[in-house]
Amino acid sequence: MASRESLKILCKQLNGRQLQREVVSRSLSSLALGGNGGGLEAGSQGIVDSGRKGFRVVRNVSSSAHCAQISSQLEVNIAASDPAPGFQAFGNPVVKGPGFSMPSGFKPVVPPALTPIEKLDEMGLAREMSNALSHQKMEETVRLYDEWVKLTDAAGNPNKPNILVYNLLLHAKLRLGAHPEVMFRIVSEMEKAGVTPTQLSFNFLLRSVFRQRDSKSAELILEKMERAGPEAQPDGDAYNFVIALCALNRRIPAALKHMQAMYERNLVPSKTTYNEVLLACARVHRTQAAVVVLKQLEAHQIVPQTQTLVELVIAATEVDDAECSLIALQHLNKSSPSNAVQPLVMDEGSIVAILGTAARSSNAALAKEAWELLKLSVGSARAPNPAAYMALVHALSSSQQFDAAFLTLAEMQSLYGTPQSAEDLEVLSPFSSLRPLVLALAQLGPAGLDGAYFKLAEMHANGQPVPLAAINCVILGCANIWDADRAYQTFESINGTFGLRPDVHSINALLDAFGKNRKVCFVQKFSINTGF
Structure with a gap:
C-alpha cells in the first residue's frame, strides 16, 4: 500500500x-x-x-x-x-x-511611445531626444524638451535639464535653422540654471553665427571660450569657423590674429581656412599678408587650391608684388606636373602681365617661373605670342640676365624673324619692342656693351645661333651713349664676324649713331659704299 x-x-x-x-x-x-x-x-x-x-x-x-x-x-x-x-x-x-523592417543597429526594446514623458528623468529624456535626432526628427526633439521642462519631478520640483539635454536641444535647433539669437537665449538659460556650457555648446553657437556671416559675434564667442574652463576651450573647428568668417568679411588682420592664436595652441588651420584667407588677401590686394600665409602653408606642407593661387598671382601682379607672385607661381607649378596634360591654368595675357611685373621689379626668378607656366599652359601645339617673348626679354634684360635674353631672342627670331607685314617688322625692332634691352645695355656703358658683344661672339664660336636682333640692340646701345665708332665696328662685324646680312634695323641703328654725333660725311660715305 x-x-x-x-x-x-x-x-x-x-x-x-x-x-x-x-x-x-x-x-x-x-x-x-x-x-x-x-x-x-x-x-x-x-x-x-x-x-x-x-x-x-x-x-x-x-x-x-x-x-x-x-x-x-x-x-x-x-x-x-x-x-x-x-x-x-x-x-x-x-x-x-512592418515590425521587422527596422534598420540594423541599435533597437530599443521598449518603443519611445510606451514611456510616458512625465516618468523620464534627465538621462531618459536625453535618450529619447538622441533617438529622435538619429531619425531626423528635429521637431520631435524640441517637443520632447518643451514638454519635459514644464513638468515636475517626483518631489514636485521643476525638471532641470543637464548639459547633455541642452546640447541635444542646441543641435536640433541648429539643424532646424534657428536664428543665432535663439541659440544665444538657450545658452543664457543654461548659465542661469547653473549649467556650464561646454566646447560642443559653443561650437553649435559658432555654426549658427557662421550662417549669418557675423564675424564679430563669432569673435566674442571665441574670446569667451578662451576665458572659460578646460571643458570649453576652443578646438580646431572653433578657430576655423572664426578665421573663415573674418576672411569672408575681409577682416584680414583679425583672421591673422586668430591664426597666430591657433599656432600657439599647436593647432593647424584646415586647407579650406587657408584658402579663404588667401582669397580674401587677393581680393583686397593685401599681398604681403598673403606672403605670410603662403610661407605657413609651406611649413605645414599644405597645397592651396589652384584657383586660389591664380587669383592671388593676378592680384599680386596688379600691385607689382614680385615676392607674392613668385611664391604663388612656385606653388602653382608644383601642383601642375609637366608629365601630364594640363588644362589652361592661366590665360596668356595674365602671364604676360606677370612677366611685366618681373621686368619692373628686375626679378629673373619670377620671369622664369612665369615662362615655365606659360609653356605648360599653351603646350606643344603652338608657340607663345610675340608679346610674351618681348615681355620675357624685358624681364631678363632688366635683371641683367643677358645670356638668357639673347637665347630668348634667338628662339623668337627663329619663329618670327620673317616679317609678313609692317606690323611683323616691328616685332624685332630695337627702337620699339626691344627698347628695354637697348636701354639695359646702354646703362652699363662701354664696358657693358663690349661684354654683350663678346657674349654674342662666344655664342657664335660655340656654334649657337646668334640673333641679328641682339647685334642691332648693341649697335643702338652704342648710339645711345654717343659712341659712333663702337657702333660702326659692331655693324661691320655683322658680316665679317658673324656671317650675317644687315637688315633695315641695323642700318637705322647705325644712322642713329652717326646722326647723334653729327657725322654727316660718314653717312654720305656709308650710303655710297653700301648702296643704301
Missing part, C-alpha cells in the same frame, strides 16, 4: 513538472521578438519536440543582433502582453510584417 501511495505522489509530481515545462516553453516562444520569421517558427517547432522528447526544451537561440534580450521584469511583462508586430497567436505561422 505504501508503495502504491508513493507511486501516486510521484505521478502527481511528474504531471506538475510537465505543466511547468509547457509554460516555460510557451514563454520562451513568445519572447522571440526579433530576428526573422524562420527563427520564430523554429521556436514553435521546439515546443512540439519537447512533448515528444521527454519534456526536453529544444534550445533555439539566434546569434543575430536583431534578437532583443529581455533584461528586466517590466520588459518581460510588456513583451508578454503586447507581442511583436506580425506575431498573431501562439502556434500560428508568423508573418514578417
Whole structure:
C-alpha cells in the first residue's frame, strides 16, 4: 500500500513538472521578438519536440543582433502582453510584417511611445531626444524638451535639464535653422540654471553665427571660450569657423590674429581656412599678408587650391608684388606636373602681365617661373605670342640676365624673324619692342656693351645661333651713349664676324649713331659704299 501511495505522489509530481515545462516553453516562444520569421517558427517547432522528447526544451537561440534580450521584469511583462508586430497567436505561422523592417543597429526594446514623458528623468529624456535626432526628427526633439521642462519631478520640483539635454536641444535647433539669437537665449538659460556650457555648446553657437556671416559675434564667442574652463576651450573647428568668417568679411588682420592664436595652441588651420584667407588677401590686394600665409602653408606642407593661387598671382601682379607672385607661381607649378596634360591654368595675357611685373621689379626668378607656366599652359601645339617673348626679354634684360635674353631672342627670331607685314617688322625692332634691352645695355656703358658683344661672339664660336636682333640692340646701345665708332665696328662685324646680312634695323641703328654725333660725311660715305 505504501508503495502504491508513493507511486501516486510521484505521478502527481511528474504531471506538475510537465505543466511547468509547457509554460516555460510557451514563454520562451513568445519572447522571440526579433530576428526573422524562420527563427520564430523554429521556436514553435521546439515546443512540439519537447512533448515528444521527454519534456526536453529544444534550445533555439539566434546569434543575430536583431534578437532583443529581455533584461528586466517590466520588459518581460510588456513583451508578454503586447507581442511583436506580425506575431498573431501562439502556434500560428508568423508573418514578417512592418515590425521587422527596422534598420540594423541599435533597437530599443521598449518603443519611445510606451514611456510616458512625465516618468523620464534627465538621462531618459536625453535618450529619447538622441533617438529622435538619429531619425531626423528635429521637431520631435524640441517637443520632447518643451514638454519635459514644464513638468515636475517626483518631489514636485521643476525638471532641470543637464548639459547633455541642452546640447541635444542646441543641435536640433541648429539643424532646424534657428536664428543665432535663439541659440544665444538657450545658452543664457543654461548659465542661469547653473549649467556650464561646454566646447560642443559653443561650437553649435559658432555654426549658427557662421550662417549669418557675423564675424564679430563669432569673435566674442571665441574670446569667451578662451576665458572659460578646460571643458570649453576652443578646438580646431572653433578657430576655423572664426578665421573663415573674418576672411569672408575681409577682416584680414583679425583672421591673422586668430591664426597666430591657433599656432600657439599647436593647432593647424584646415586647407579650406587657408584658402579663404588667401582669397580674401587677393581680393583686397593685401599681398604681403598673403606672403605670410603662403610661407605657413609651406611649413605645414599644405597645397592651396589652384584657383586660389591664380587669383592671388593676378592680384599680386596688379600691385607689382614680385615676392607674392613668385611664391604663388612656385606653388602653382608644383601642383601642375609637366608629365601630364594640363588644362589652361592661366590665360596668356595674365602671364604676360606677370612677366611685366618681373621686368619692373628686375626679378629673373619670377620671369622664369612665369615662362615655365606659360609653356605648360599653351603646350606643344603652338608657340607663345610675340608679346610674351618681348615681355620675357624685358624681364631678363632688366635683371641683367643677358645670356638668357639673347637665347630668348634667338628662339623668337627663329619663329618670327620673317616679317609678313609692317606690323611683323616691328616685332624685332630695337627702337620699339626691344627698347628695354637697348636701354639695359646702354646703362652699363662701354664696358657693358663690349661684354654683350663678346657674349654674342662666344655664342657664335660655340656654334649657337646668334640673333641679328641682339647685334642691332648693341649697335643702338652704342648710339645711345654717343659712341659712333663702337657702333660702326659692331655693324661691320655683322658680316665679317658673324656671317650675317644687315637688315633695315641695323642700318637705322647705325644712322642713329652717326646722326647723334653729327657725322654727316660718314653717312654720305656709308650710303655710297653700301648702296643704301
